[in-house]
Amino acid sequence: MSFRLSHLPIAAKIAAALAFLLLVSLTVMAVSWRNLRTIEETGRWDVHSREVLETLDRVVAAMLNRETGLRGYLLSGEASFLEPYRAGEADFAAALKRARSLTVDNPAQLARLDALARLEQAWTSEVAARAIRLMGEPATQAEARRLETSGAGKAAMDGLRANAAEIAASERDLLARRSGESAAAVALSRITSIAGFGVMVAAAAGSLLLLHLGIAKPIRGMTGTMGRLARQDLVAEVPGIGRHDEIGAMAEAVQVFKDGLIRARALEEE
Structure with missing residues (x-):
């Protein structure tokens, strides 16, 4: 049996229209919420990457x-020039620890930080500590300066x-990728809002048309027929016969009323 919209009760027609608008x-809200979450997430990770940098x-x-x-110490021989060296040693340890904590979820970055730490340790033990030790004795100060000019320290620093x-570069690549994801989410959110507005307008128009054709128009037709019957126009056709909703029930009642008028007129003529 084919489905006909006229078989639905009036309450079901109204509920269907409202349910479609709600859907x-x-x-639209779900898509916009997901896009907002994407934008917020990429923004949070952008802040994270900038902190890593x-x-x-x-x-x-x-x-x-x-x-x-x-x-400076090697050139002057003054121990006071080692103050930046000592301060930098503490700063390096603190910054490296912080960098590791920020990239704990990124094994590749942790591996690079471990390599950086090994380069620092090699420079410290093989160049810096050795040069400082040699500078401590007047007889070996020239050797300490030759160590510096040999390029061993430069090679280690260049590697670092x-x-x-x-x-x-890895963090900047992540920033660029997240920026693209955020821009795509913004564009999708804009398109969804525009398309959603258009669909809602179309849905509202369709719902109004549904209510007009399924309820308002049949009721006006029924009202016109009842007026004609009240004026003793017994040839008026009763619209809505065969419908399974409230309009159909009204049509059957009006048809009974019409049949009664026809029988009454026949009796009067007899």
Whole structure:
């Protein structure tokens, strides 16, 4: 048996129209909520990546301070020039620890930080600590300066800078990717809002048309027929016969009324 809209009760027609509008609204809201979550999540991770980059800058700056302090000590022989070296040592340890805590969920970055730490330890033990020790004795100060000019320290620092640049490049790649995801989410949210508004307008128009054709128009037709019957126009056709909703029940009642009028007129004529 084929389904006909006229078989639905009036309450069901109204409920169906409202349910469709609600479904469209919920769909638009769900998509917008998901896009908002994406934007918020990418924003949070952007802040995280920028903090990693700032911490990495502190790591590199600490090593530069240590290198500068060591070079100043080797050139002057004054122990006061080692103050930046000592301060940089503490700053490097704190910044490296912070960088590791920020990238604990990124094994690749942790591996790069471990490599950076090994380079720092190699520079400290093989170049810095050795040079400071040699500078402590007048007889070996020339050897300490030759160690600095040999390029051993520069090689270690160049490796450390290259490692830090690789870590920074990885974080910038993440920033770029998340920026693209955020932009896509914003664009999708805009499209969803516009499309959702259009669908809701169309749904509202369709619901009004449904209510007009399924309820208002049949009731007006029924009212017109009852007026004609009241004026003794017994040839008026009763609309809505055969419907299974309230309009059909009204039509059957009016048809009974019409049949009664026809029988009464026949009796009067007899």
